Amino acid sequence: MKATIRDVARLAxxxxxxxxRVMNAPETVVASKRDRVLEAIQQLQYQPNAFARGLIYKKSFTLGLLIPDIENLYFAGIIRGMQDACIKLGYSLMICNTDRDKERLLSYxxxxxxxxVDGIVFASDKLHPEYYEKLVGCRIPFVLLSSHSDEYEIPSIEVDDEVAAYDAVKFLIELGHREIGMIGFGHSDSMSGPPRYDGFVRAVTESGLGHNVIRVKYANHRFEDAYQAAHELFTDHPGLTAVFCVADEFAMGTISYLKDRNVLVPGQVSVIGFDNLRMASxxxxxxxxxxxxxYQLGYRAAEKLxxxxxxxxxxxxxxxxxxKLIVRESSREK
Structure with missing residues (x-):
């Protein structure tokens, strides 16, 4: 017979x-009692009924995650981190892929x-006023992930994109490169695109290499778009010796383009990416x-929510x- 909460209480x-309280707010229970309850739960293999818990606490113990591109390996890491945190915190996770479609996002x-759902993590897209008004109207608390809002006081978790891009380009400059291009995010809803461009501009300008500021092409989040952007970049600026790409997938597209034209990486052109996806190594x-x-961004987003x-x-x-800057094989001294 399946164990009940009464059985756990009796044994403990x-x-x-x-x-x-041990299951829902363990920090409010003294350690000795908490340990006895956890031991009883394990011994009896007790599994609380989520529906019953929801009725009692008026919560679903479910979090929602809105992501723009489930095929992007970046979001695989985000999902893994958030899922692990949800398991620890006692939530289920519901994932919706928006494909950066406004109507689809609002429908989700x-x-x-x-x-x-008890709360939502809104990942990597710009929080337009209509999205904000919809979430507030639904009375669902939410947190921004790999995004932020200057207009609204919304909790957010991300890296400093401007400083990270600056560090990437500064590294290329320290290797001796003076002719540097960039492949950036061209999507109008991109939150990380503008600050990463700003970091590129700051690095080249501070180093007296302001002529590189115009050496930028944009792509729409995919390998094949970056391949085309690399073609445009090197057609316009064939003398480039280094390229900063705002995503690892863009770096892979750029390297593939150069390989198809028998340009050696890093022998003739150094390429640096952004993200450190699993595929990067x-x-x-x-x-x-x-x-x-x-992974930690996803985990922390669930904790923050x-x-x-x-x-x-x-x-x-x-x-x-x-x-963190990770130095591997695609870059070398000029």
Whole structure:
């Protein structure tokens, strides 16, 4: 017979309410009682009924995640981190892929409301006023991931894109490169595109290389778009010796374009990416890149949303995580 919460309470020698608090707010229970309850849960293999919990606490114990491109490996890492945090915190996770389609995104918000999710993580897109008004109207707390809002006081978690891009380009300059191009995000809804461009501009300008500011082409988030952007960039500026790409997938597209034209990387052109996707160390040549703590971003987003749901506020409104330069084979001294 399946164990009940009464069985757990009886075995642990505590009240039913104490068992409930251990499952939903363990920090409110003294360690000795908490340990007895956890041991009883494990011994009895007790699994609480989520529907019953929802009725009692008026919560679904479900979080929603809105992502723009589920095929992008960046979001695979985000999902993994958020899923692991949800398991730890006692939530289920519902994922919706928007394909950067406004109507689809708004429709998913309605779906989340109908499913009575407790909160939403809104990832990597710009928070347009209509999105904000919809979420506020649905009365669903939310957190921004790899995004932020200057207009609204919304909790967010991301890296400092401007500083990270600056560090990437500064690294190329320190290698001796003076003719540097960039392939950036061209989508109008991109949150990271403008600050990464700003970081590129600051690095080349500070180093007296302002002539590179115009050496920029844009792509729409895909390998094949970056391949075409690389073609346009090197057609206009054939003397480039280095390229900063705002995504690892863009760096791979750029290297593939150069390989097809028998241009050696890094022998003739150095390429640096951004993200440190799992594929970055498998690609040939292995990518030099700016590493985002992708898994930790997803994990922290779930924790931040849980904090908001539990207390009504967050300790750090706009949180920044650290990036790191990873030097591999796709870059070398000029």
């Amino acid at each position: 020698g505590v009240s039913i309410s104490t068992v409930s 918000m309605d779906t989340f409301r109908e499913k009575q 498998m690609f040939i040549p292995k990518l030099t890149t700016i590493a985002q703590p992708i 849980h904090e908001l749901l539990s207390t009504g506020s967050v300790e750090v409104l706009r949180e920044k995580m650290q990036h």
